[in-house]
Amino acid sequence: xxxxxxxxxxxxxxxxxxxxxxxxxxxxxxxRFFAGEGFTEVETCALQVSPGNETHLSAFSTELIGxxxxxxxxxxxxxxxxxxxxxxxxxxxxxxxxxxxFRNRERSALHHPEFTMLEWYRAGEPTFxxxxxxxxxxxxxxxxxxxxDFCWRGRTCDPFAEPRVVTVCEAFAAHxxxxxxxxxxxxxxxxxxxxxxxxxxAPDDTWSDLFSKILSExxxxxxxTERPTILTDYPVSEAALARARExxxxxxxxxELYICGVEVxxxxxxxxxxxxxxxxxxxxxxxxxxxxxxxxxxDEDFLVALAEMPEASGVAFGFDRLVMLATGAERIEQVLWTxxxxxxxx
Numbered sequence: 001x002x003x004x005x006x007x008x009x010x011x012x013x014x015x016x017x018x019x020x021x022x023x024x025x026x027x028x029x030x031x032r033f034f035a036g037e038g039f040t041e042v043e044t045c046a047l048q049v050s051p052g053n054e055t056h057l058s059a060f061s062t063e064l065i066g067x068x069x070x071x072x073x074x075x076x077x078x079x080x081x082x083x084x085x086x087x088x089x090x091x092x093x094x095x096x097x098x099x100x101x102f103r104n105r106e107r108s109a110l111h112h113p114e115f116t117m118l119e120w121y122r123a124g125e126p127t128f129x130x131x132x133x134x135x136x137x138x139x140x141x142x143x144x145x146x147x148x149d150f151c152w153r154g155r156t157c158d159p160f161a162e163p164r165v166v167t168v169c170e171a172f173a174a175h176x177x178x179x180x181x182x183x184x185x186x187x188x189x190x191x192x193x194x195x196x197x198x199x200x201x202a203p204d205d206t207w208s209d210l211f212s213k214i215l216s217e218x219x220x221x222x223x224x225t226e227r228p229t230i231l232t233d234y235p236v237s238e239a240a241l242a243r244a245r246e247x248x249x250x251x252x253x254x255x256e257l258y259i260c261g262v263e264v265x266x267x268x269x270x271x272x273x274x275x276x277x278x279x280x281x282x283x284x285x286x287x288x289x290x291x292x293x294x295x296x297x298x299d300e301d302f303l304v305a306l307a308e309m310p311e312a313s314g315v316a317f318g319f320d321r322l323v324m325l326a327t328g329a330e331r332i333e334q335v336l337w338t339x340x341x342x343x344x345x346x
Contacts, residue, residue, distance in 0.1 A: 019334045023327075026140075032140070037133070043099075046076050055208075059103070060075065085314075093310075096120035119315065127268065157225060159228070159259075168235070233252070233255075241280075264325070269311070278298065
């Protein structure tokens with residue numbers, strides 16, 4: 001049995017060095033971009049009472065020991081979202097952060113247990129302003145890396161092209177031959193449609209499970225080729241922290257950005273109703289307990305702050321994925337300075 005060379009071996013590191021150099025240039029360009037838009041860069045604590053309350057996000061947990069020996073359970077955040085929204089409640093109106101975040105049970109070519117999340121928020125501004133930010137950021141990253149195209153596994157995308165905006169219903173019709181709107185909330189109807197399209201349906205799949213399977217298997221890989229795609233108007237059940245659309249509350253003012261079939265950003269008009277937010281969190285945690293046998297606490301301080309928070313739009317952007325796409329890296333470890341070792345590997 002041979003042991004893989006560690007990331008710090010000189011030959012391995014030399015192969016990664018061009019990606020890391022480009023990462024530095026993209027980081028600097030990102031900060032210049034947001035400074036030019038009048039944003040303030042903020043830093044958020046990684047240790048939180050709640051790591052987030054979405055069903056399928058798994059956190060790393062630890063114990064805080066006080067000066068008198070008292071103990072309390074804390075978690076490494078899966079996103080800086082709660083802290084950023086508290087800063088909006090405190091009076092900030094345009095903020096961004098390059099935050100180290102932590103997610104357990106996630107490791108693949110595009111996933112890493114510790115990674116960098118670029119998040120930004122605009123108080124009092126609609127989501128289309130965030131669309132414009134995403135377009136500007138992609139162009140800035142491409143220029144910094146000297147890239148004319150973004151690429152991933154044989155797909156290419158023009159980072160300077162205006163993003164194509166497509167609704168979820170339009171994408172399901174085009175790529176999965178499913179008319180989604182009449183099937184909202186209809187688990188059996190969506191199960192039949194999924195099975196017709198070759199998606200495996202398990203007896204315990206919920207409507208949300210089926211929605212996610214179809215999106216992952218039939219839709220996502222076809223988005224963001226040639227030009228970036230903004231996927232909008234998610235069913236409100238699939239947007240735990242987003243406001244419902246005023247003209248049609250069945251759908252949320254939520255979007256995701258796709259480049260080369262890779263989801264790189266998740267944004268929305270922020271929900272500011274603490275009672276509705278609590279209801280959604282409790283539903284998500286009940287589902288988490290059903291599936292994983294665990295649940296995370298709700299950050300009561302966050303719900304108090306939410307009542308004071310202005311209307312805002314925000315987005316979480318996978319910074320490492322942006323670097324990968326701009327440089328042509330094949331695995332996320334190639335663009336990380338010090339990757340987390342895998343068990344049994346260097």
